[in-house]
Amino acid sequence: MSFREESDEGSGRGDLRKPFLHTGSWYRMGSRQSSLMGSSQAIRDSSISVLACVLIVALGPIQFGFTCGYTSPTQTALSHDLKLTVSQFSVFGSLSNVGAMVGAIASGQIAEYMGRKGCLMIAAIPNIIGWLAISFARDFSFLYMGRLLEGFGVGIISYVVPVYIAEIAPQNLRGGLGSVNQLSVTIGIMLAYLLGIFVSWRVLAVLGILPCLILIPALFFIPESPRWLAKMGMTEEFEASLQVLRGFDTDITVEVNEIKRSVASTSRRTGAIRFADLKLRRYWLPLMIGIGLLVLQQLSGVNGVIFYSTTIFESAGITSSNAATVGLGAVQVIATAVATWLMDKTGRRILLIVSSSGMAVSLLLVAVSFFLKGFVEKDSTIYGVLGILSVVGVVGMLLFFSLGMGPIPWLIMSEILPIKIKGLAGSLATLLNWFISWVITMTAPLLLAWSSGGAFTLYTVVCVFTVAFVAIWVPETKGKTLEEIQTSFR
Template identity: 85%
Template sequence: MSFREEVEDGRGDLKKPFLHTGSWYRMGSRQSSVMSSAQGIRDSSISVLACVLIVALGPIQFGFTCGYSSPTQAAITKDLKLTVSQFSMFGSLSNVGAMVGAIASGQIAEYIGRKGSLMIAAIPNIIGWITISFARDISFLYMGRLLEGFGVGIISYTVPVYIAEIAPQNMRGGLGSVNQLSVTIGILLSYLLGLFVNWRLLAVLGILPCLILIPGLFFIPESPRWLAKMGMTDDFEASLQVLRGFDTDITLEVNEIKRSVASSTSRRTAIRFADLKLKRYWLPLMIGIGLLALQQLTGTNGVLFYSTTIFESAGISSGNVATVGVGVIQVIATAVSTWLVDKTGRRILLITSSSGMAISLLVVAVSFFSKGFVSEDSSLYSIFGILSVVGVVCMIVAFSLGMGPIPWLIMSEILPVKIKGLAGSVATLINWFVSWVITMTAPLLLDWSSGGTFTFYTVMSVFTVIFVAIWVPETKGKTLEEIQFSFR
């Protein structure tokens, strides 16, 4: 029997609980006005897509933070009289804050739910942007960037996990890829708006995604799998019914989730780091950590954070405009990946993506090395400059097709529910730590040797192809419970 039929039979009423209790509707005991309100409830039911679009405001904030340093580098450096190393520190501090947020993200999301976690993440982001917009010296820039990073660290774990837990198995890949698509939209917005407004106003505009996200969280259900794990049976079933539609029979999915929760130990049992060494846990953890680390080691964030400088060094006079063009291409390529991931599968996209990145990065490395052997006035110098730009653009396209969205999707799919909070925090922490290393060293390495820097990124992309081919399983078309059972 569907949830709708239970309501129409007069077996219960539907209420909105408080945010942290989790579900959009809850069965109650009142019987009055059920029949008159049932049709309105069905008409106002919230689809999975609507939920994803609301939480996608978090990754848009994520992307805006990542892209902010590129169009503002020259203006901030001039206005506050910063050195290259000071601005590099500013650009990388969001990663430091994200590491702290990553440490807390899993436990916050486990104890107060996915929605409550996103609410907490929005607040430091807003404060951070305000702090940057009013900055008079480097200390305020650093403080604001750290606060932004803390919120982004929580968002980067919570959003893909929430989407994976609410999506039907046949849509999980595409909906999960919306996370990275939203990141690229955020990056593009920061690039585009950076052409027209100064860095202080751009910081103020960075507040908007979280200002919209906060009220939006009151209109979506909590993750039914989290509710089931926490023993909120009524909320769990009601939340799942809303997500699947009031005319849908959810009996099979309810029973599968209940069996999965029951097969693990008590939900109140504390998870220790020693538990991650258990054989049934270390393989999915290794895959999740490996993909998220390699996502950063291929150097994409270093390119994105300092793309304007890279284009100018390649001979492009208007680096900011070229960067906007890259942002547009990245959004389009990620949108294609969102459409393909449930059709072709995760593995083939990852292998294609990392292979394309390796070839593109090799072209960039060879171009920068070759420029050092020809005169700046020669036609060959201009040709090598064009080749380096083409290589960077192709690298971004290849990254967006697989290595951008899929590592986060895989992480949210393969981590067992019992260790998801702790293991997810560890994987997210390592991702942000490597990202910090890359963004901190990128401008210094590019100043030292652009060709050498891109050669290292090429090697990491080749290693990624090997890693995916050997270790990463295909998860297309499987429920989360089936994926977790396969590792036992």
Template identity: 75%
Template structure:
């Protein structure tokens, strides 16, 4: 019986929103005619090219996250906002992201990973233009919600697409490109925020998605999604271009066929089926990891780092904020190199332990600052210690807690519940991100030391959770990972 017969459920297979294209179809049959395009046909280069194109999505994600920090004073002054109004503005991207997260899984399942990214790009572009030309809070808030909606879809779709196209020996390293792009986006927003006016900064925000849309026409759709939809010819063609036309893909094709044939093409499963370990365990790990990623307070630090440094007594807070962005990029590059060497689980334990220690240092420094005179030399030293602690927190977070939860979520969720379960996990992540960014300004006014103590407790819980329950996925195919939960 053919693969199409094995997976057919009586419906016509869905067609991808963006076809996989013809530029590589010609090459599969006439490779001699494409000698000048040999670089494109190399396995690692073709996969890397696809990853670099979709990385424009998380670049937009990072730019959105970093926008509020360097612009807080200027927007507040120009539009006459209160602290609570700007806090609402900063957090509304998370509200939009929650809506996008709810829709992301079903959109990605119904029209494909590439089509999902097109859907995400359009509200992002409109949202940035609304912010750039806002004269009052209505357009400002609307623009922030729209950019958040697009980011919510991106945050689910890009990790899943990368995991589904990457060979197993490169999946960890390529997966960290998602987090690397986010950190680059944050750093760019911080850097440009020092030199350009906030409206210009908003206009520049349209560039990543404006470039992403045409770029998607030049890369193949996820072969695993095509296989799930019963599009056998497109599935094998897509996988061939990703692995190179000179590569024998028969073994990987058969693995994917067996995996898809053993699952239903239904996007919904019965609730009773979630009691099976193959479903509840990966779903629990994916959701909890993404929640704990936010509960250490990282997005509060990223969104309002300028205010945090000012409260620590640092005069050049904008420059220090840019330094935070640079540390993120450097550390994520290091994580990219370590991911497929040290493994996901070990890096998560090291990262969460480091975040816990740094948060403890920051909390103690702020508590001591409240008890000494602002004119004393100790006050200045404690300010420096708190900044070092924040930088250390960002460094250790980016080493593992930043990229790895998204990678693990995209690796361990079974393909027949990936859309629904991924949406739930992404929604939870953005909901807690909204809570953190909405409350951090008020918590810092209450007690800076108390705020970082709360985050430290959640970070310590992360260490225990990873140590006891998170599985290692390094060096295993997605099919092998899923079979291990049966």
């Protein structure tokens, strides 16, 4: 695949409104404004265009979060209505991880052949069918089928949304916009917690359909990823898509040439990626960093902490578990929103180090609290104080997780993977993330039954290791184009 160097007139950039019909742009057809408009106006137009695209695809992560949060408020009523045992409900909850692993395997190839928008449309369909199956379920078979379908769609969404956002965002906004992915996940979780207090589990399943029902038609009004179009050799569509995203009055010549050179350089190597190619530093290093961050994200035990939070709250004298759970969801949303604001100001590495360090201290506080509880009387004042300290540790752990280790690994993965291996490597990284998530979810009850203090100590050690991993291996990507990031690995 090669790209011809074209002038503005030869490339069709002078008449962009015709190609816009193929990009799904909502911009009206009219005469171009004067080229004398200031650069600040062009930047503002670009920010609005990209933000609108991000807000639309963010419906996918909201669906992701809603799926994760659905089981918490519905466990008692759903188990009672369908006469499920504890083990049957546990299987129901974990099947989303199994489905997500299958979706992760398929996500990279679907995104490469169908495009980022097409991949999201495909992901939305099993989610809708899965929620309908759960809402009409009369026994566990329909529940299981629906949960697997939801997980399959979520596995695809978890890969393609960060990639799409990273590929359309300008370099000065990519960190904040990339964090919208995780922010939307936390909003989806909190919505499931909150709505689950007021509606039945069947109605809550029906409400779970709404994000995807809105997402599918909305995708027709946003442009495809210009980098994917460039890779596929669709030169005119690629330039038209980029012009939509950057604004009509923005000169995109430099960015167009950078993307063309990057794609042409990639295509001059072998046509298809082979596992032998992964021995090259420009491939194995970003792959190791991307996989490492996503695996460490789950090994931190965040799912185990959330699983045990109700017991910790009860030990501290907090009787309303539903209110406490909603409160935890609100903490995650607020902390992730702060991370979104800080991402392009402080950088990725410093936030990851602060996040991992804060998680280690918080988890150590929980571990020490549980160890000391074994040496004091349950009715004593000290026991109550230790319970409060464990609650502070749990809240602190989730706050620091949302500040960095929640959103940034997905953002880093979408930024550093070279376009040639993005499909294969992205699928592998997403698959391992979901597999470790499933392992932690399944082993957390066993570890906590063995020793609560010991379990949280293990999670603390992982967070300390994460600090070292980030300090040694993870590069700072703030303010760099995707092409500059990939060049730095060669």
